[in-house]
Amino acid sequence: MTNSVYLHIPFCSSLCTYCSFTKFFYNEKMVYSYLNSLLREIKTKYRGEIIKTIYIGGGTPSCLSVKELEYLFKIIKIFNFDANIEFTMEVNPESLTLEKLKLMQENKVNRISMGVESTILKNLKYLGRNHDFSLVKEKMQLIREVGITNINIDLIYALKDQTLKDLKMDILNILSLKPTHISTYSLEIYPQTILGIKQEKNISEDLDFQMYELICQELKKHGFMHYEISNFSKPGYQSRHNLVYWNNENYYGFGLSAASYIENIRRTNTSSLKKYLAGNFLGEEEVLTKKDILSYALILGFRKIEGINKNMFFKKYGVNLLDLYNIKDLLKKGLLKENAFNIYIPCDKIYIENSILINFVGE
Amino acid sequence: MEQKNIRNFSIIAHIDHGKSTLADRILEETKAITKRELQDQMLDSMDIERERGITIKLNTVRLTYNYQGVDYILNLIDTPGHVDFSYEVSRSLAASDGAILVVDATQGVEAQTIANMYLALDNDLEIIPVINKIDLPSADILKVKKELIDTFGFKEEEIILTSAKTGEGIKELIQAIIERIKPPKGDKAKPLKSLIFDSLYDSYRGVLTLTRVFDGELKVGDKIKFMQTNSLYDVTELFVYTPNFLKVNSLSVGEVGYVVASIKNISDVKVGDTITCFNNPADAPLPGYKPMQQVVFTGLYPTESNKYNDLREALEKLKLNDGGFSFEPETSEALGFGFRCGFLGLLHMDVIEERLEREFNLNLIATSPSVIYEVLLTDESIMMIDSPQKLPAPTKIKTISEPYILTHIFTPSEYIGPLMELCQNKRGTYKSIEYITPERAILYYELPLSEIVYDFFDKLKSISKGYASFDYELIGYKANNLVKMDILVNGEIVDALSVIVHKDFAYNRGKVIVNNLKKMIPRQMFVVPIQAAIGSKIIARSDIKAMRKDVLAKCYGGDVSRKKKLLEKQKEGKKRMKQIGSVEIPQEAFLAVLSNEEIDD
Numbered sequence: 032m033t034n035s036v037y038l039h040i041p042f043c044s045s046l047c048t049y050c051s052f053t054k055f056f057y058n059e060k061m062v063y064s065y066l067n068s069l070l071r072e073i074k075t076k077y078r079g080e081i082i083k084t085i086y087i088g089g090g091t092p093s094c095l096s097v098k099e100l101e102y103l104f105k106i107i108k109i110f111n112f113d114a115n116i117e118f119t120m121e122v123n124p125e126s127l128t129l130e131k132l133k134l135m136q137e138n139k140v141n142r143i144s145m146g147v148e149s150t151i152l153k154n155l156k157y158l159g160r161n162h163d164f165s166l167v168k169e170k171m172q173l174i175r176e177v178g179i180t181n182i183n184i185d186l187i188y189a190l191k192d193q194t195l196k197d198l199k200m201d202i203l204n205i206l207s208l209k210p211t212h213i214s215t216y217s218l219e220i221y222p223q224t225i226l227g228i229k230q231e232k233n234i235s236e237d238l239d240f241q242m243y244e245l246i247c248q249e250l251k252k253h254g255f256m257h258y259e260i261s262n263f264s265k266p267g268y269q270s271r272h273n274l275v276y277w278n279n280e281n282y283y284g285f286g287l288s289a290a291s292y293i294e295n296i297r298r299t300n301t302s303s304l305k306k307y308l309a310g311n312f313l314g315e316e317e318v319l320t321k322k323d324i325l326s327y328a329l330i331l332g333f334r335k336i337e338g339i340n341k342n343m344f345f346k347k348y349g350v351n352l353l354d355l356y357n358i359k360d361l362l363k364k365g366l367l368k369e370n371a372f373n374i375y376i377p378c379d380k381i382y383i384e385n386s387i388l389i390n391f392v393g394e
Numbered sequence: 395m396e397q398k399n400i401r402n403f404s405i406i407a408h409i410d411h412g413k414s415t416l417a418d419r420i421l422e423e424t425k426a427i428t429k430r431e432l433q434d435q436m437l438d439s440m441d442i443e444r445e446r447g448i449t450i451k452l453n454t455v456r457l458t459y460n461y462q463g464v465d466y467i468l469n470l471i472d473t474p475g476h477v478d479f480s481y482e483v484s485r486s487l488a489a490s491d492g493a494i495l496v497v498d499a500t501q502g503v504e505a506q507t508i509a510n511m512y513l514a515l516d517n518d519l520e521i522i523p524v525i526n527k528i529d530l531p532s533a534d535i536l537k538v539k540k541e542l543i544d545t546f547g548f549k550e551e552e553i554i555l556t557s558a559k560t561g562e563g564i565k566e567l568i569q570a571i572i573e574r575i576k577p578p579k580g581d582k583a584k585p586l587k588s589l590i591f592d593s594l595y596d597s598y599r600g601v602l603t604l605t606r607v608f609d610g611e612l613k614v615g616d617k618i619k620f621m622q623t624n625s626l627y628d629v630t631e632l633f634v635y636t637p638n639f640l641k642v643n644s645l646s647v648g649e650v651g652y653v654v655a656s657i658k659n660i661s662d663v664k665v666g667d668t669i670t671c672f673n674n675p676a677d678a679p680l681p682g683y684k685p686m687q688q689v690v691f692t693g694l695y696p697t698e699s700n701k702y703n704d705l706r707e708a709l710e711k712l713k714l715n716d717g718g719f720s721f722e723p724e725t726s727e728a729l730g731f732g733f734r735c736g737f738l739g740l741l742h743m744d745v746i747e748e749r750l751e752r753e754f755n756l757n758l759i760a761t762s763p764s765v766i767y768e769v770l771l772t773d774e775s776i777m778m779i780d781s782p783q784k785l786p787a788p789t790k791i792k793t794i795s796e797p798y799i800l801t802h803i804f805t806p807s808e809y810i811g812p813l814m815e816l817c818q819n820k821r822g823t824y825k826s827i828e829y830i831t832p833e834r835a836i837l838y839y840e841l842p843l844s845e846i847v848y849d850f851f852d853k854l855k856s857i858s859k860g861y862a863s864f865d866y867e868l869i870g871y872k873a874n875n876l877v878k879m880d881i882l883v884n885g886e887i888v889d890a891l892s893v894i895v896h897k898d899f900a901y902n903r904g905k906v907i908v909n910n911l912k913k914m915i916p917r918q919m920f921v922v923p924i925q926a927a928i929g930s931k932i933i934a935r936s937d938i939k940a941m942r943k944d945v946l947a948k949c950y951g952g953d954v955s956r957k958k959k960l961l962e963k964q965k966e967g968k969k970r971m972k973q974i975g976s977v978e979i980p981q982e983a984f985l986a987v988l989s990n991e992e993i994d995d
Contacts (some may be wrong), residue, residue: 037952217947236917240942261947276952290953297955317955330961331954366919383944386919389965392958 033293034083035275036110038069039286040092040103041304044126048159048225049187049218053288053302054090061304062099065287068308070106072285082110084117084272091146093122097130104138112139117271119144119183124162124170129177136177142270143174144183144214150204151197154190159225164204171208181268183212188246189239190218191231198242202249211268215246215261243382260334260381277335279328288314295319297327324348325355329391333384338368338375356391398577400648402469402606404486404519406510407496408503408863412526415558416496417472423564424457424468426636454489454592454604454650456634461572468571469606469650471591484513485591485665489606489650492520492575494567499525499533499555502834503541505804505865511546520575523548524567529557541830578608578648585676586610588645588669590620594652595714599631601657605669606650608680613644617672618655621679625662626672627655663714688736689797689868690743690847691780693724693761693890694750695732697970697981701756702731708754709733712746719746726783728888728974729759734781740847757970761890762987765843768795768871782892785878788929794894795871796842800825803837803854805862812857813837820845821896840869844894849991879904879933881911881987882925886975893987897928904934910986910993915979917941922977 042057042065043050055061085107095103112118119142120135127145135143149155150164174182184205188198205213217239220226233239247257255263259277262270275282284291288302301307301314319327325348332339344352352374353359361367366387368377376384407413457468471486487493493514497507514521523546525538535555542548554570556563580587592604605612612618616629631654633639645651657663668679696705709721719742724734737743743763750756762782769777769785770792779785785794801822805813807829814824817839825838841850846866854862879900881891891911895903904926911924919941926934946957971978986993 215947217943217945219947236941236943237939243943260945276954282952284952288953290955292952292954299953299955315955327954327958330958380919381945383919383941385944385946385961385964386941389961389968392961393965 033078033080033281033283034113035272035280035282036082036085037272037282037284037286037289037291038085038087038107039284039289039300040087040089040095041065041287042094043089043091044094045161046159046225048157048229049220051221051224052090055304057091057094059096062095063102064308065304066099066102066106068310069286070109071310072312073106073109076283076285077109079111081113082116083113084119084275085110086119086121086272088121091123091126092120093131094126097128097134100131100134104134107138117142117181119270119272121146122170123160124166127170127173129173132173132177132179136179141179142181142183143179144185144212145170145174147184147205147208148187149190150201154193154197154201157190158187168208180211182208182210183214183270184208184210186213186215186246187218188215188242189234191234193234193242195238195241195245198245199249202246206249206253212262212264212270213250213255215243215263217243217261240382257336259336260384274335277331279324279331295324325350326391329355330388333376333388336375336378336381338373340373342372361387361390397580397582397647399464400467400469400578401492401571401575402471402490402578402648402650403492403494403571403575404471404490404514405494405496406487406514407526408498408501408506408510411496411498411501411504411507412558413496414472416494416524416526416556416564417470419556419558419561419564420468420470420568421455421457421637423561423568424459426455426457454635455637456650457636459568459572461569466572467649468568471650484517487514487517487519489589489591490517490519491578492522492571494522494524494571496524496526497538497542499527499535499538500530502534502538503545503804503830505802505863508545508802509865522567522570522574523553524556524563525553526556526558528555528562529560537831541834545830580607580609580647582609582611582647584609585674586612586616586618586669586671587676587680588612589680590663590665590667590669592665593663593714595711599654599656601655601659601663601714602633603653603655603657603663603669604650605645605653607645607647609647609676610671610674611644611646612653612669618653618669619672619675620662620664620667621670621676622664622667623662625659627657629653629655688718688720688738689765689843690737690740690763691766692735692737692743692763693726693729693732693781694721694735694747695726695729695759695761695890695972697757697759697972699730704754705733705750705756705758708750708756709735711754712749716746718742724781726761726890728890729761729972732759736780740851757981759890759972759981759984761984762893763847764894765797765847767797767876767894769793770795770873782878782894783889785894788877793873794876795873796844796876796894798840798869798872799843799846799866800869801837801839801841801846801864801866803839803862803864805835805837805858807833807835809858809862810835810837813854813862814839816850816853816857817841820850821899841866842872842874842896843868877928879907880927881907882923882927882932883911883915883979884922884975884977885925887927888974888979890984891987900926900928901933906992907987908934908936911983912936912938913993914983914986915977918977920976 041054043054044057118140120140121144123146147167148158148160152163186201186205220231220233250263256266257263258269281293282291287307288300290299297317298313299315300312341352362369366380367374376387405413405417454471459466459468471490495511497503523542525535528535539553542553554563554567556567587609588605588607590603590605594602596602614629614632618629619626632642632645633652634642670676696702718738720736721733724732747760750758764781766778766780769779771790772792803813821842823840825840828836854864875897876894877897879893879895880887908924908926915938917939921940922938924936925932971980
């Protein structure tokens, strides 16, 4: 069963220096053609299942005009909404207006993810973000005004010249906004981004790790649960949509470069706008063997701090988690840990988990 | 073809003086190839040769030329230019009756010009001096002429001026080859004596043996005997290379060609051996030629231990047409099963390693190169060792001696000062300076061979902006205060990283090595100490910090295929590392001991 939908809106009104996602400058003419293509894709693929989570990401979905958003929501009405749906929309502070928010709320958006990234002007400039913290506060107010209370804030750290003190200020500022969820990302510099082209370098891995530790500490202190490598939430506010990914469950992905996982096939749509508009949606396709499925289950499941539930794993895949790969050996070495229910990566190894996860891929 | 109309000649030169281009031009002039077919450096058949602009393997081509109404066969036997390959040069020269000595009009006489010239004189060859690249604006023909006359005693009128680029002088050169080089000696009526000077492996035909007939005649159907290995074969085919393989029925005195005899066993064919007829054998073999001298040894190990047999097969195949290197099985605790390989020099080592990786698709780890040490034990017996691992316990050793060389460094006089400093730093002893002209000198130094095994050549080139060249000869052994220095990774000695060093230099070398290793070994999941030790005494230490971050923090929009691919890539990368204890060491790290200086971060 596929009960989740990701929708990609590849338009932005300005480009962030670090962003490696597929996006284009916002362009009125393009948006309608794009939305029509999106509609076509949904119509050909959607099988009418009940949808429990929707996530509209980008790009910057909130940079669409009210009219365009109205059209987008009209398209989304195709989906058969579960009564208890989690419907997330990504926004940035600049483009968000009360009018757009009302429209979202009317169309059942009940979770907002706002790209705050930093609260310090110098760092925002480095990231190519055009807002400041007072604007963020203002927009938070608006979100609450329309009655949306489940709010995620994105935070980027490990920026050039950033100190632990700067980061602590970011954390405290963000906490003052009282979000229900915080996603933190260590800045990665990709070659095809503005920072990559400028040949900016990553900060030292030691400082990066100290920053990560600081985030974990501070957020825990303020009542957040650390439930995935980069994600923290107030109890009961974990992102259900993202848990679909990490629990290796099925999901639709519509739109440019969107990824989907349906009936043992992982597909990634084309990232060529031209092809997408012409109705050639597919980019790559990976048909999974039983072994691949297990491999994904492990590399995704171990992203969760609680790890993988042994019983549920057996029920779902018919194999004993302990018998897979060298899991027993890793347990012996202390690279994995075990309790009555779960197997998980110990806290102090979570930030070097790739060294552990590579045991579960390839030959 | 009559014996008197055959000419066998080689071209010798210092590296980069235009030998291969000159050869191409001769091929073109003799219509062996048309201009259109002419690939740059036709005779350099290996990719590595074309890329590096050097000739490593000799190649031989048979040309025909009509001069004054008479047809001649010209066998051009190509030679490598680098000092490491003087063995190959002597093979070519042994099969030749004359040699063209090429000197670059912009560079003049250099170290290997002289070295190769002496080899040619040893072989009693007629020498034709040629000044090449005369088309270049910076050519100084008068100066180079004077150098040739002063250094070797040529007469001015003997010197031929050419430009391999424009073709100027090539006709005159070919005429000189016919007029000045003597036709091959030898008697067709005598029992067969034919020198093996190279071999190739062909998967269909087996071993192809390149040979020059000195006496008698070699015919298809003959039963032949290799005099050194005493093996017998039937000649199934004979070829000459024009540069296309052309079948012939026989090879007579003075002719050069390939013998096919269904030889499957590579070790039966020894370059330098003599072929004779089984039914009418010659009484004695030909007097081979200057034997090769292996001076550098290194351990070669496959990164993946299941590739050991592939490596052995590859080495056997390379050995077939490169008599200059040797190998024998060796085991290392750290690296598993591999081979101890001996080379003629550093470039030779480089080339073989590169060929193994490229042509045979092997991932290799090379250990630090070593020379052969002479160890006098307390019981007065002598042991020769080519690897630090083979050094006995210090209590059993009375003295360790190392090979010394006399270097002849050719340099513009302005670099003499810095070059002397370089030699001093390499534990050198000054011998003398000889001025060829006021601007050019030869600097003589005695140096331990082990010191040039490292970065001497690169240093020499950088100090002299590329103008200095050098050559060397081994002059014997000297006892020195040498010790074995071990490198410990995470508390364990990595035998493949041990080196023999002079005690006075050990502290500095140790420091450099541990710091370089620290930079080359990626962080592991725990702190890894790197130590240098002499016996049980630690003389340097540097710690690799524990890995703090190895995570894909961002996992966005459900694109997890990408994440899996990245993990797979990371895993592939790990495969190329060698697991030693619980530490993963990348291949390059095994060469960290090579550098005398700290590498940059």
